Amino acid sequence: MRLYDYAPSANGYKVRLLLSWLDRPYELVPVDIFAGQSHTEDFVRNKNPDGRVPVLEPEPGRFLAESNAILLYLARGTPLLPEDAFECAHVHQWLFFEQNSMEPNVGTVRFWQLTGRASRHPETFRLRTERGHEALAAMERHLRGRTFLVGERPTVADISLYAYTHVAPEGGFDLGRYPAVSAWLERVKARPGHIGALAPYTANAHVVTSTAA
Template identity: 70%
Template sequence: MLRLHDYLPSANGYKIRLLLHQLERPYELVPVDIFSGESRTEAFLQKNPDGRIPVLELEPGRFLAESNAILLYLAEGTPFLPDDRYERAQVLQWLFFEQNGVEPNIGSVRFWVLTGRAAGRAEALRLKMEQGHSALAALERHLKTRTFLVNERYTLADIALYAYTHVAPEAGIDLEHYPAVRAWLRRVEAQPRYIEGPAPYTPNAHVSAPAAHAR
């Protein structure tokens, strides 16, 4: 059985759990407390040298890190990943966009705000929120005339972008000015076997802990 090493408040981990649920794939969840250093132990670093979650354990001794790489592995041969070469490349385009434009900005601000690390980061917060809004504006332009991100089908692209976009308000990023994005979020949530997430961070928890290795 698959084993997912994960920290439940992470939206990167949530996207994996959402896909597994929608694929009806059984798996064992292995909680990793990133604040107590569990992702920096020698044992964990053998699973992922970068010391980050999520990590998917395919079988004993075989591990896969990076959330979007895990999504691609799990979706191979399923309707979530198109067979058509161009459509598949479009899915990849949005996965790259998510990790370059959405996760580092919306994800980082959400992490700082919800774990009490926002103090003293005023300029960094301003820049990341500005870049987060820029990413949302790009999504809004694309979704104004589309039901889903790629060829009017629900794919990995939607799962990957949904994970951090729908929790943008937790980062103080209002979605009021993005009506097409909000409508798309509702369509994602209407998909079969949708599950809610990610779990909330405990407010101001672990403020004095070393920088964690997930968002």
């Protein structure tokens, strides 16, 4: 199994974290998105028409893009994706929330902050910061009195939301305002198989080719 990925990507981190929780070996293939490697003819034709990472190649020649789709695929048949249809739908609920409310706001604000782009779009930056806080506040309301997002046990919903939430301070979000979210982050981090911080963004940051476990 191969994972096409870029080290500072929090979308890619979701998949790396799940593979680590599941203790599944894979080959990491570095894709330098700033050098256009996710937009080559081969990449958009065969791997992801949208020209982005992460992309999973579970077996030679079969490709799956979109971080949350990859999480759902890999978690099938494991305790990280509930069998019960309604609980499973709740996992989907949080994965859609992640892509709709968390990633475009907290994720974009962090990316602009770390790559010096914040001052280029002041009004959009302000708006996305505001919406990022709304997303964090929604999580805070839900997590008060709960241990994990769905069914009181860890699922891929926790992995997906953990990715951008744990680095939200890099975008200027003060997580001290969200005590239930902060306590949940610690619980997710304490899971066996946890992997640490994301590589920093640089204009030409690379991941090192390796076989990760």
